Amino acid sequence: MKPEIFLPEDYRPAEDEPFMNDRQLEYFRRKLNAWKAEIIDLSAETIEGLQDSARNVPDIADRASEETDRALELRTRDRQRKLVAKIDAALRRIENGEYGYCEVTGEPISLKRLDARPIATMTLEAQEKHERREKVHRDD
Structure with a gap:
């Protein structure tokens, strides 16, 4: 086991x-x-909120509003689940010595970028290039 780092x-x-x-x-x-x-x-709060709101609302407008709120909560929850997976991947990269280096170029990712977005896997330049390519190849 590694010694604790102060x-x-x-x-x-x-x-x-x-x-x-x-x-x-x-x-x-x-x-x-x-x-x-x-x-x-x-997420735990979201689940509790969804369970509390799973009541039968007689007014159709109120029910529609509640369904919209639930759908939004579930979408947010799914985004959070994906974010947790990215955080876990970043933690694995720390353990195997790959954290902080661009997965495309192998160059160090700036500390400012990592501090702002600790799950970053690419340098800003590589990310921008990737997004431009994605935009060009996206089916609209």
């Missing part, structure tokens, strides 16, 4: 330290785990 509460990864050193990896591991816990807590 991180000051105000620690932020900096460009002047070795890229993806133990402290940076621990910072992102904690950030990802906290994000995942928050999503799971919200």
Whole structure:
């Protein structure tokens, strides 16, 4: 088992330290785990809310409104489920030493980008190129 890494509460990864050193990896591991816990807590609240709202509403307009709200909640819940899968994938990349490097170019992803979007798998340039290609090949 790895020794516990001490991180000051105000620690932020900096460009002047070795890229993806133990402290940076621990910072992102904690950030990802906290994000995942928050999503799971919200999901539990969503499920409770859906169970509470599963009552028979006699007014057709109220029922339609409630159905729309449920559909939106379920869509949000599905997005959260996919996000948890991406967080889990990022945590696996930390464990196997691939975290922080672009899956396309192999170059380091900027610390600012990772701090803003810790599940990022591509540098900003590679992501933009990917999105442009996707837009060109999308069936409209």
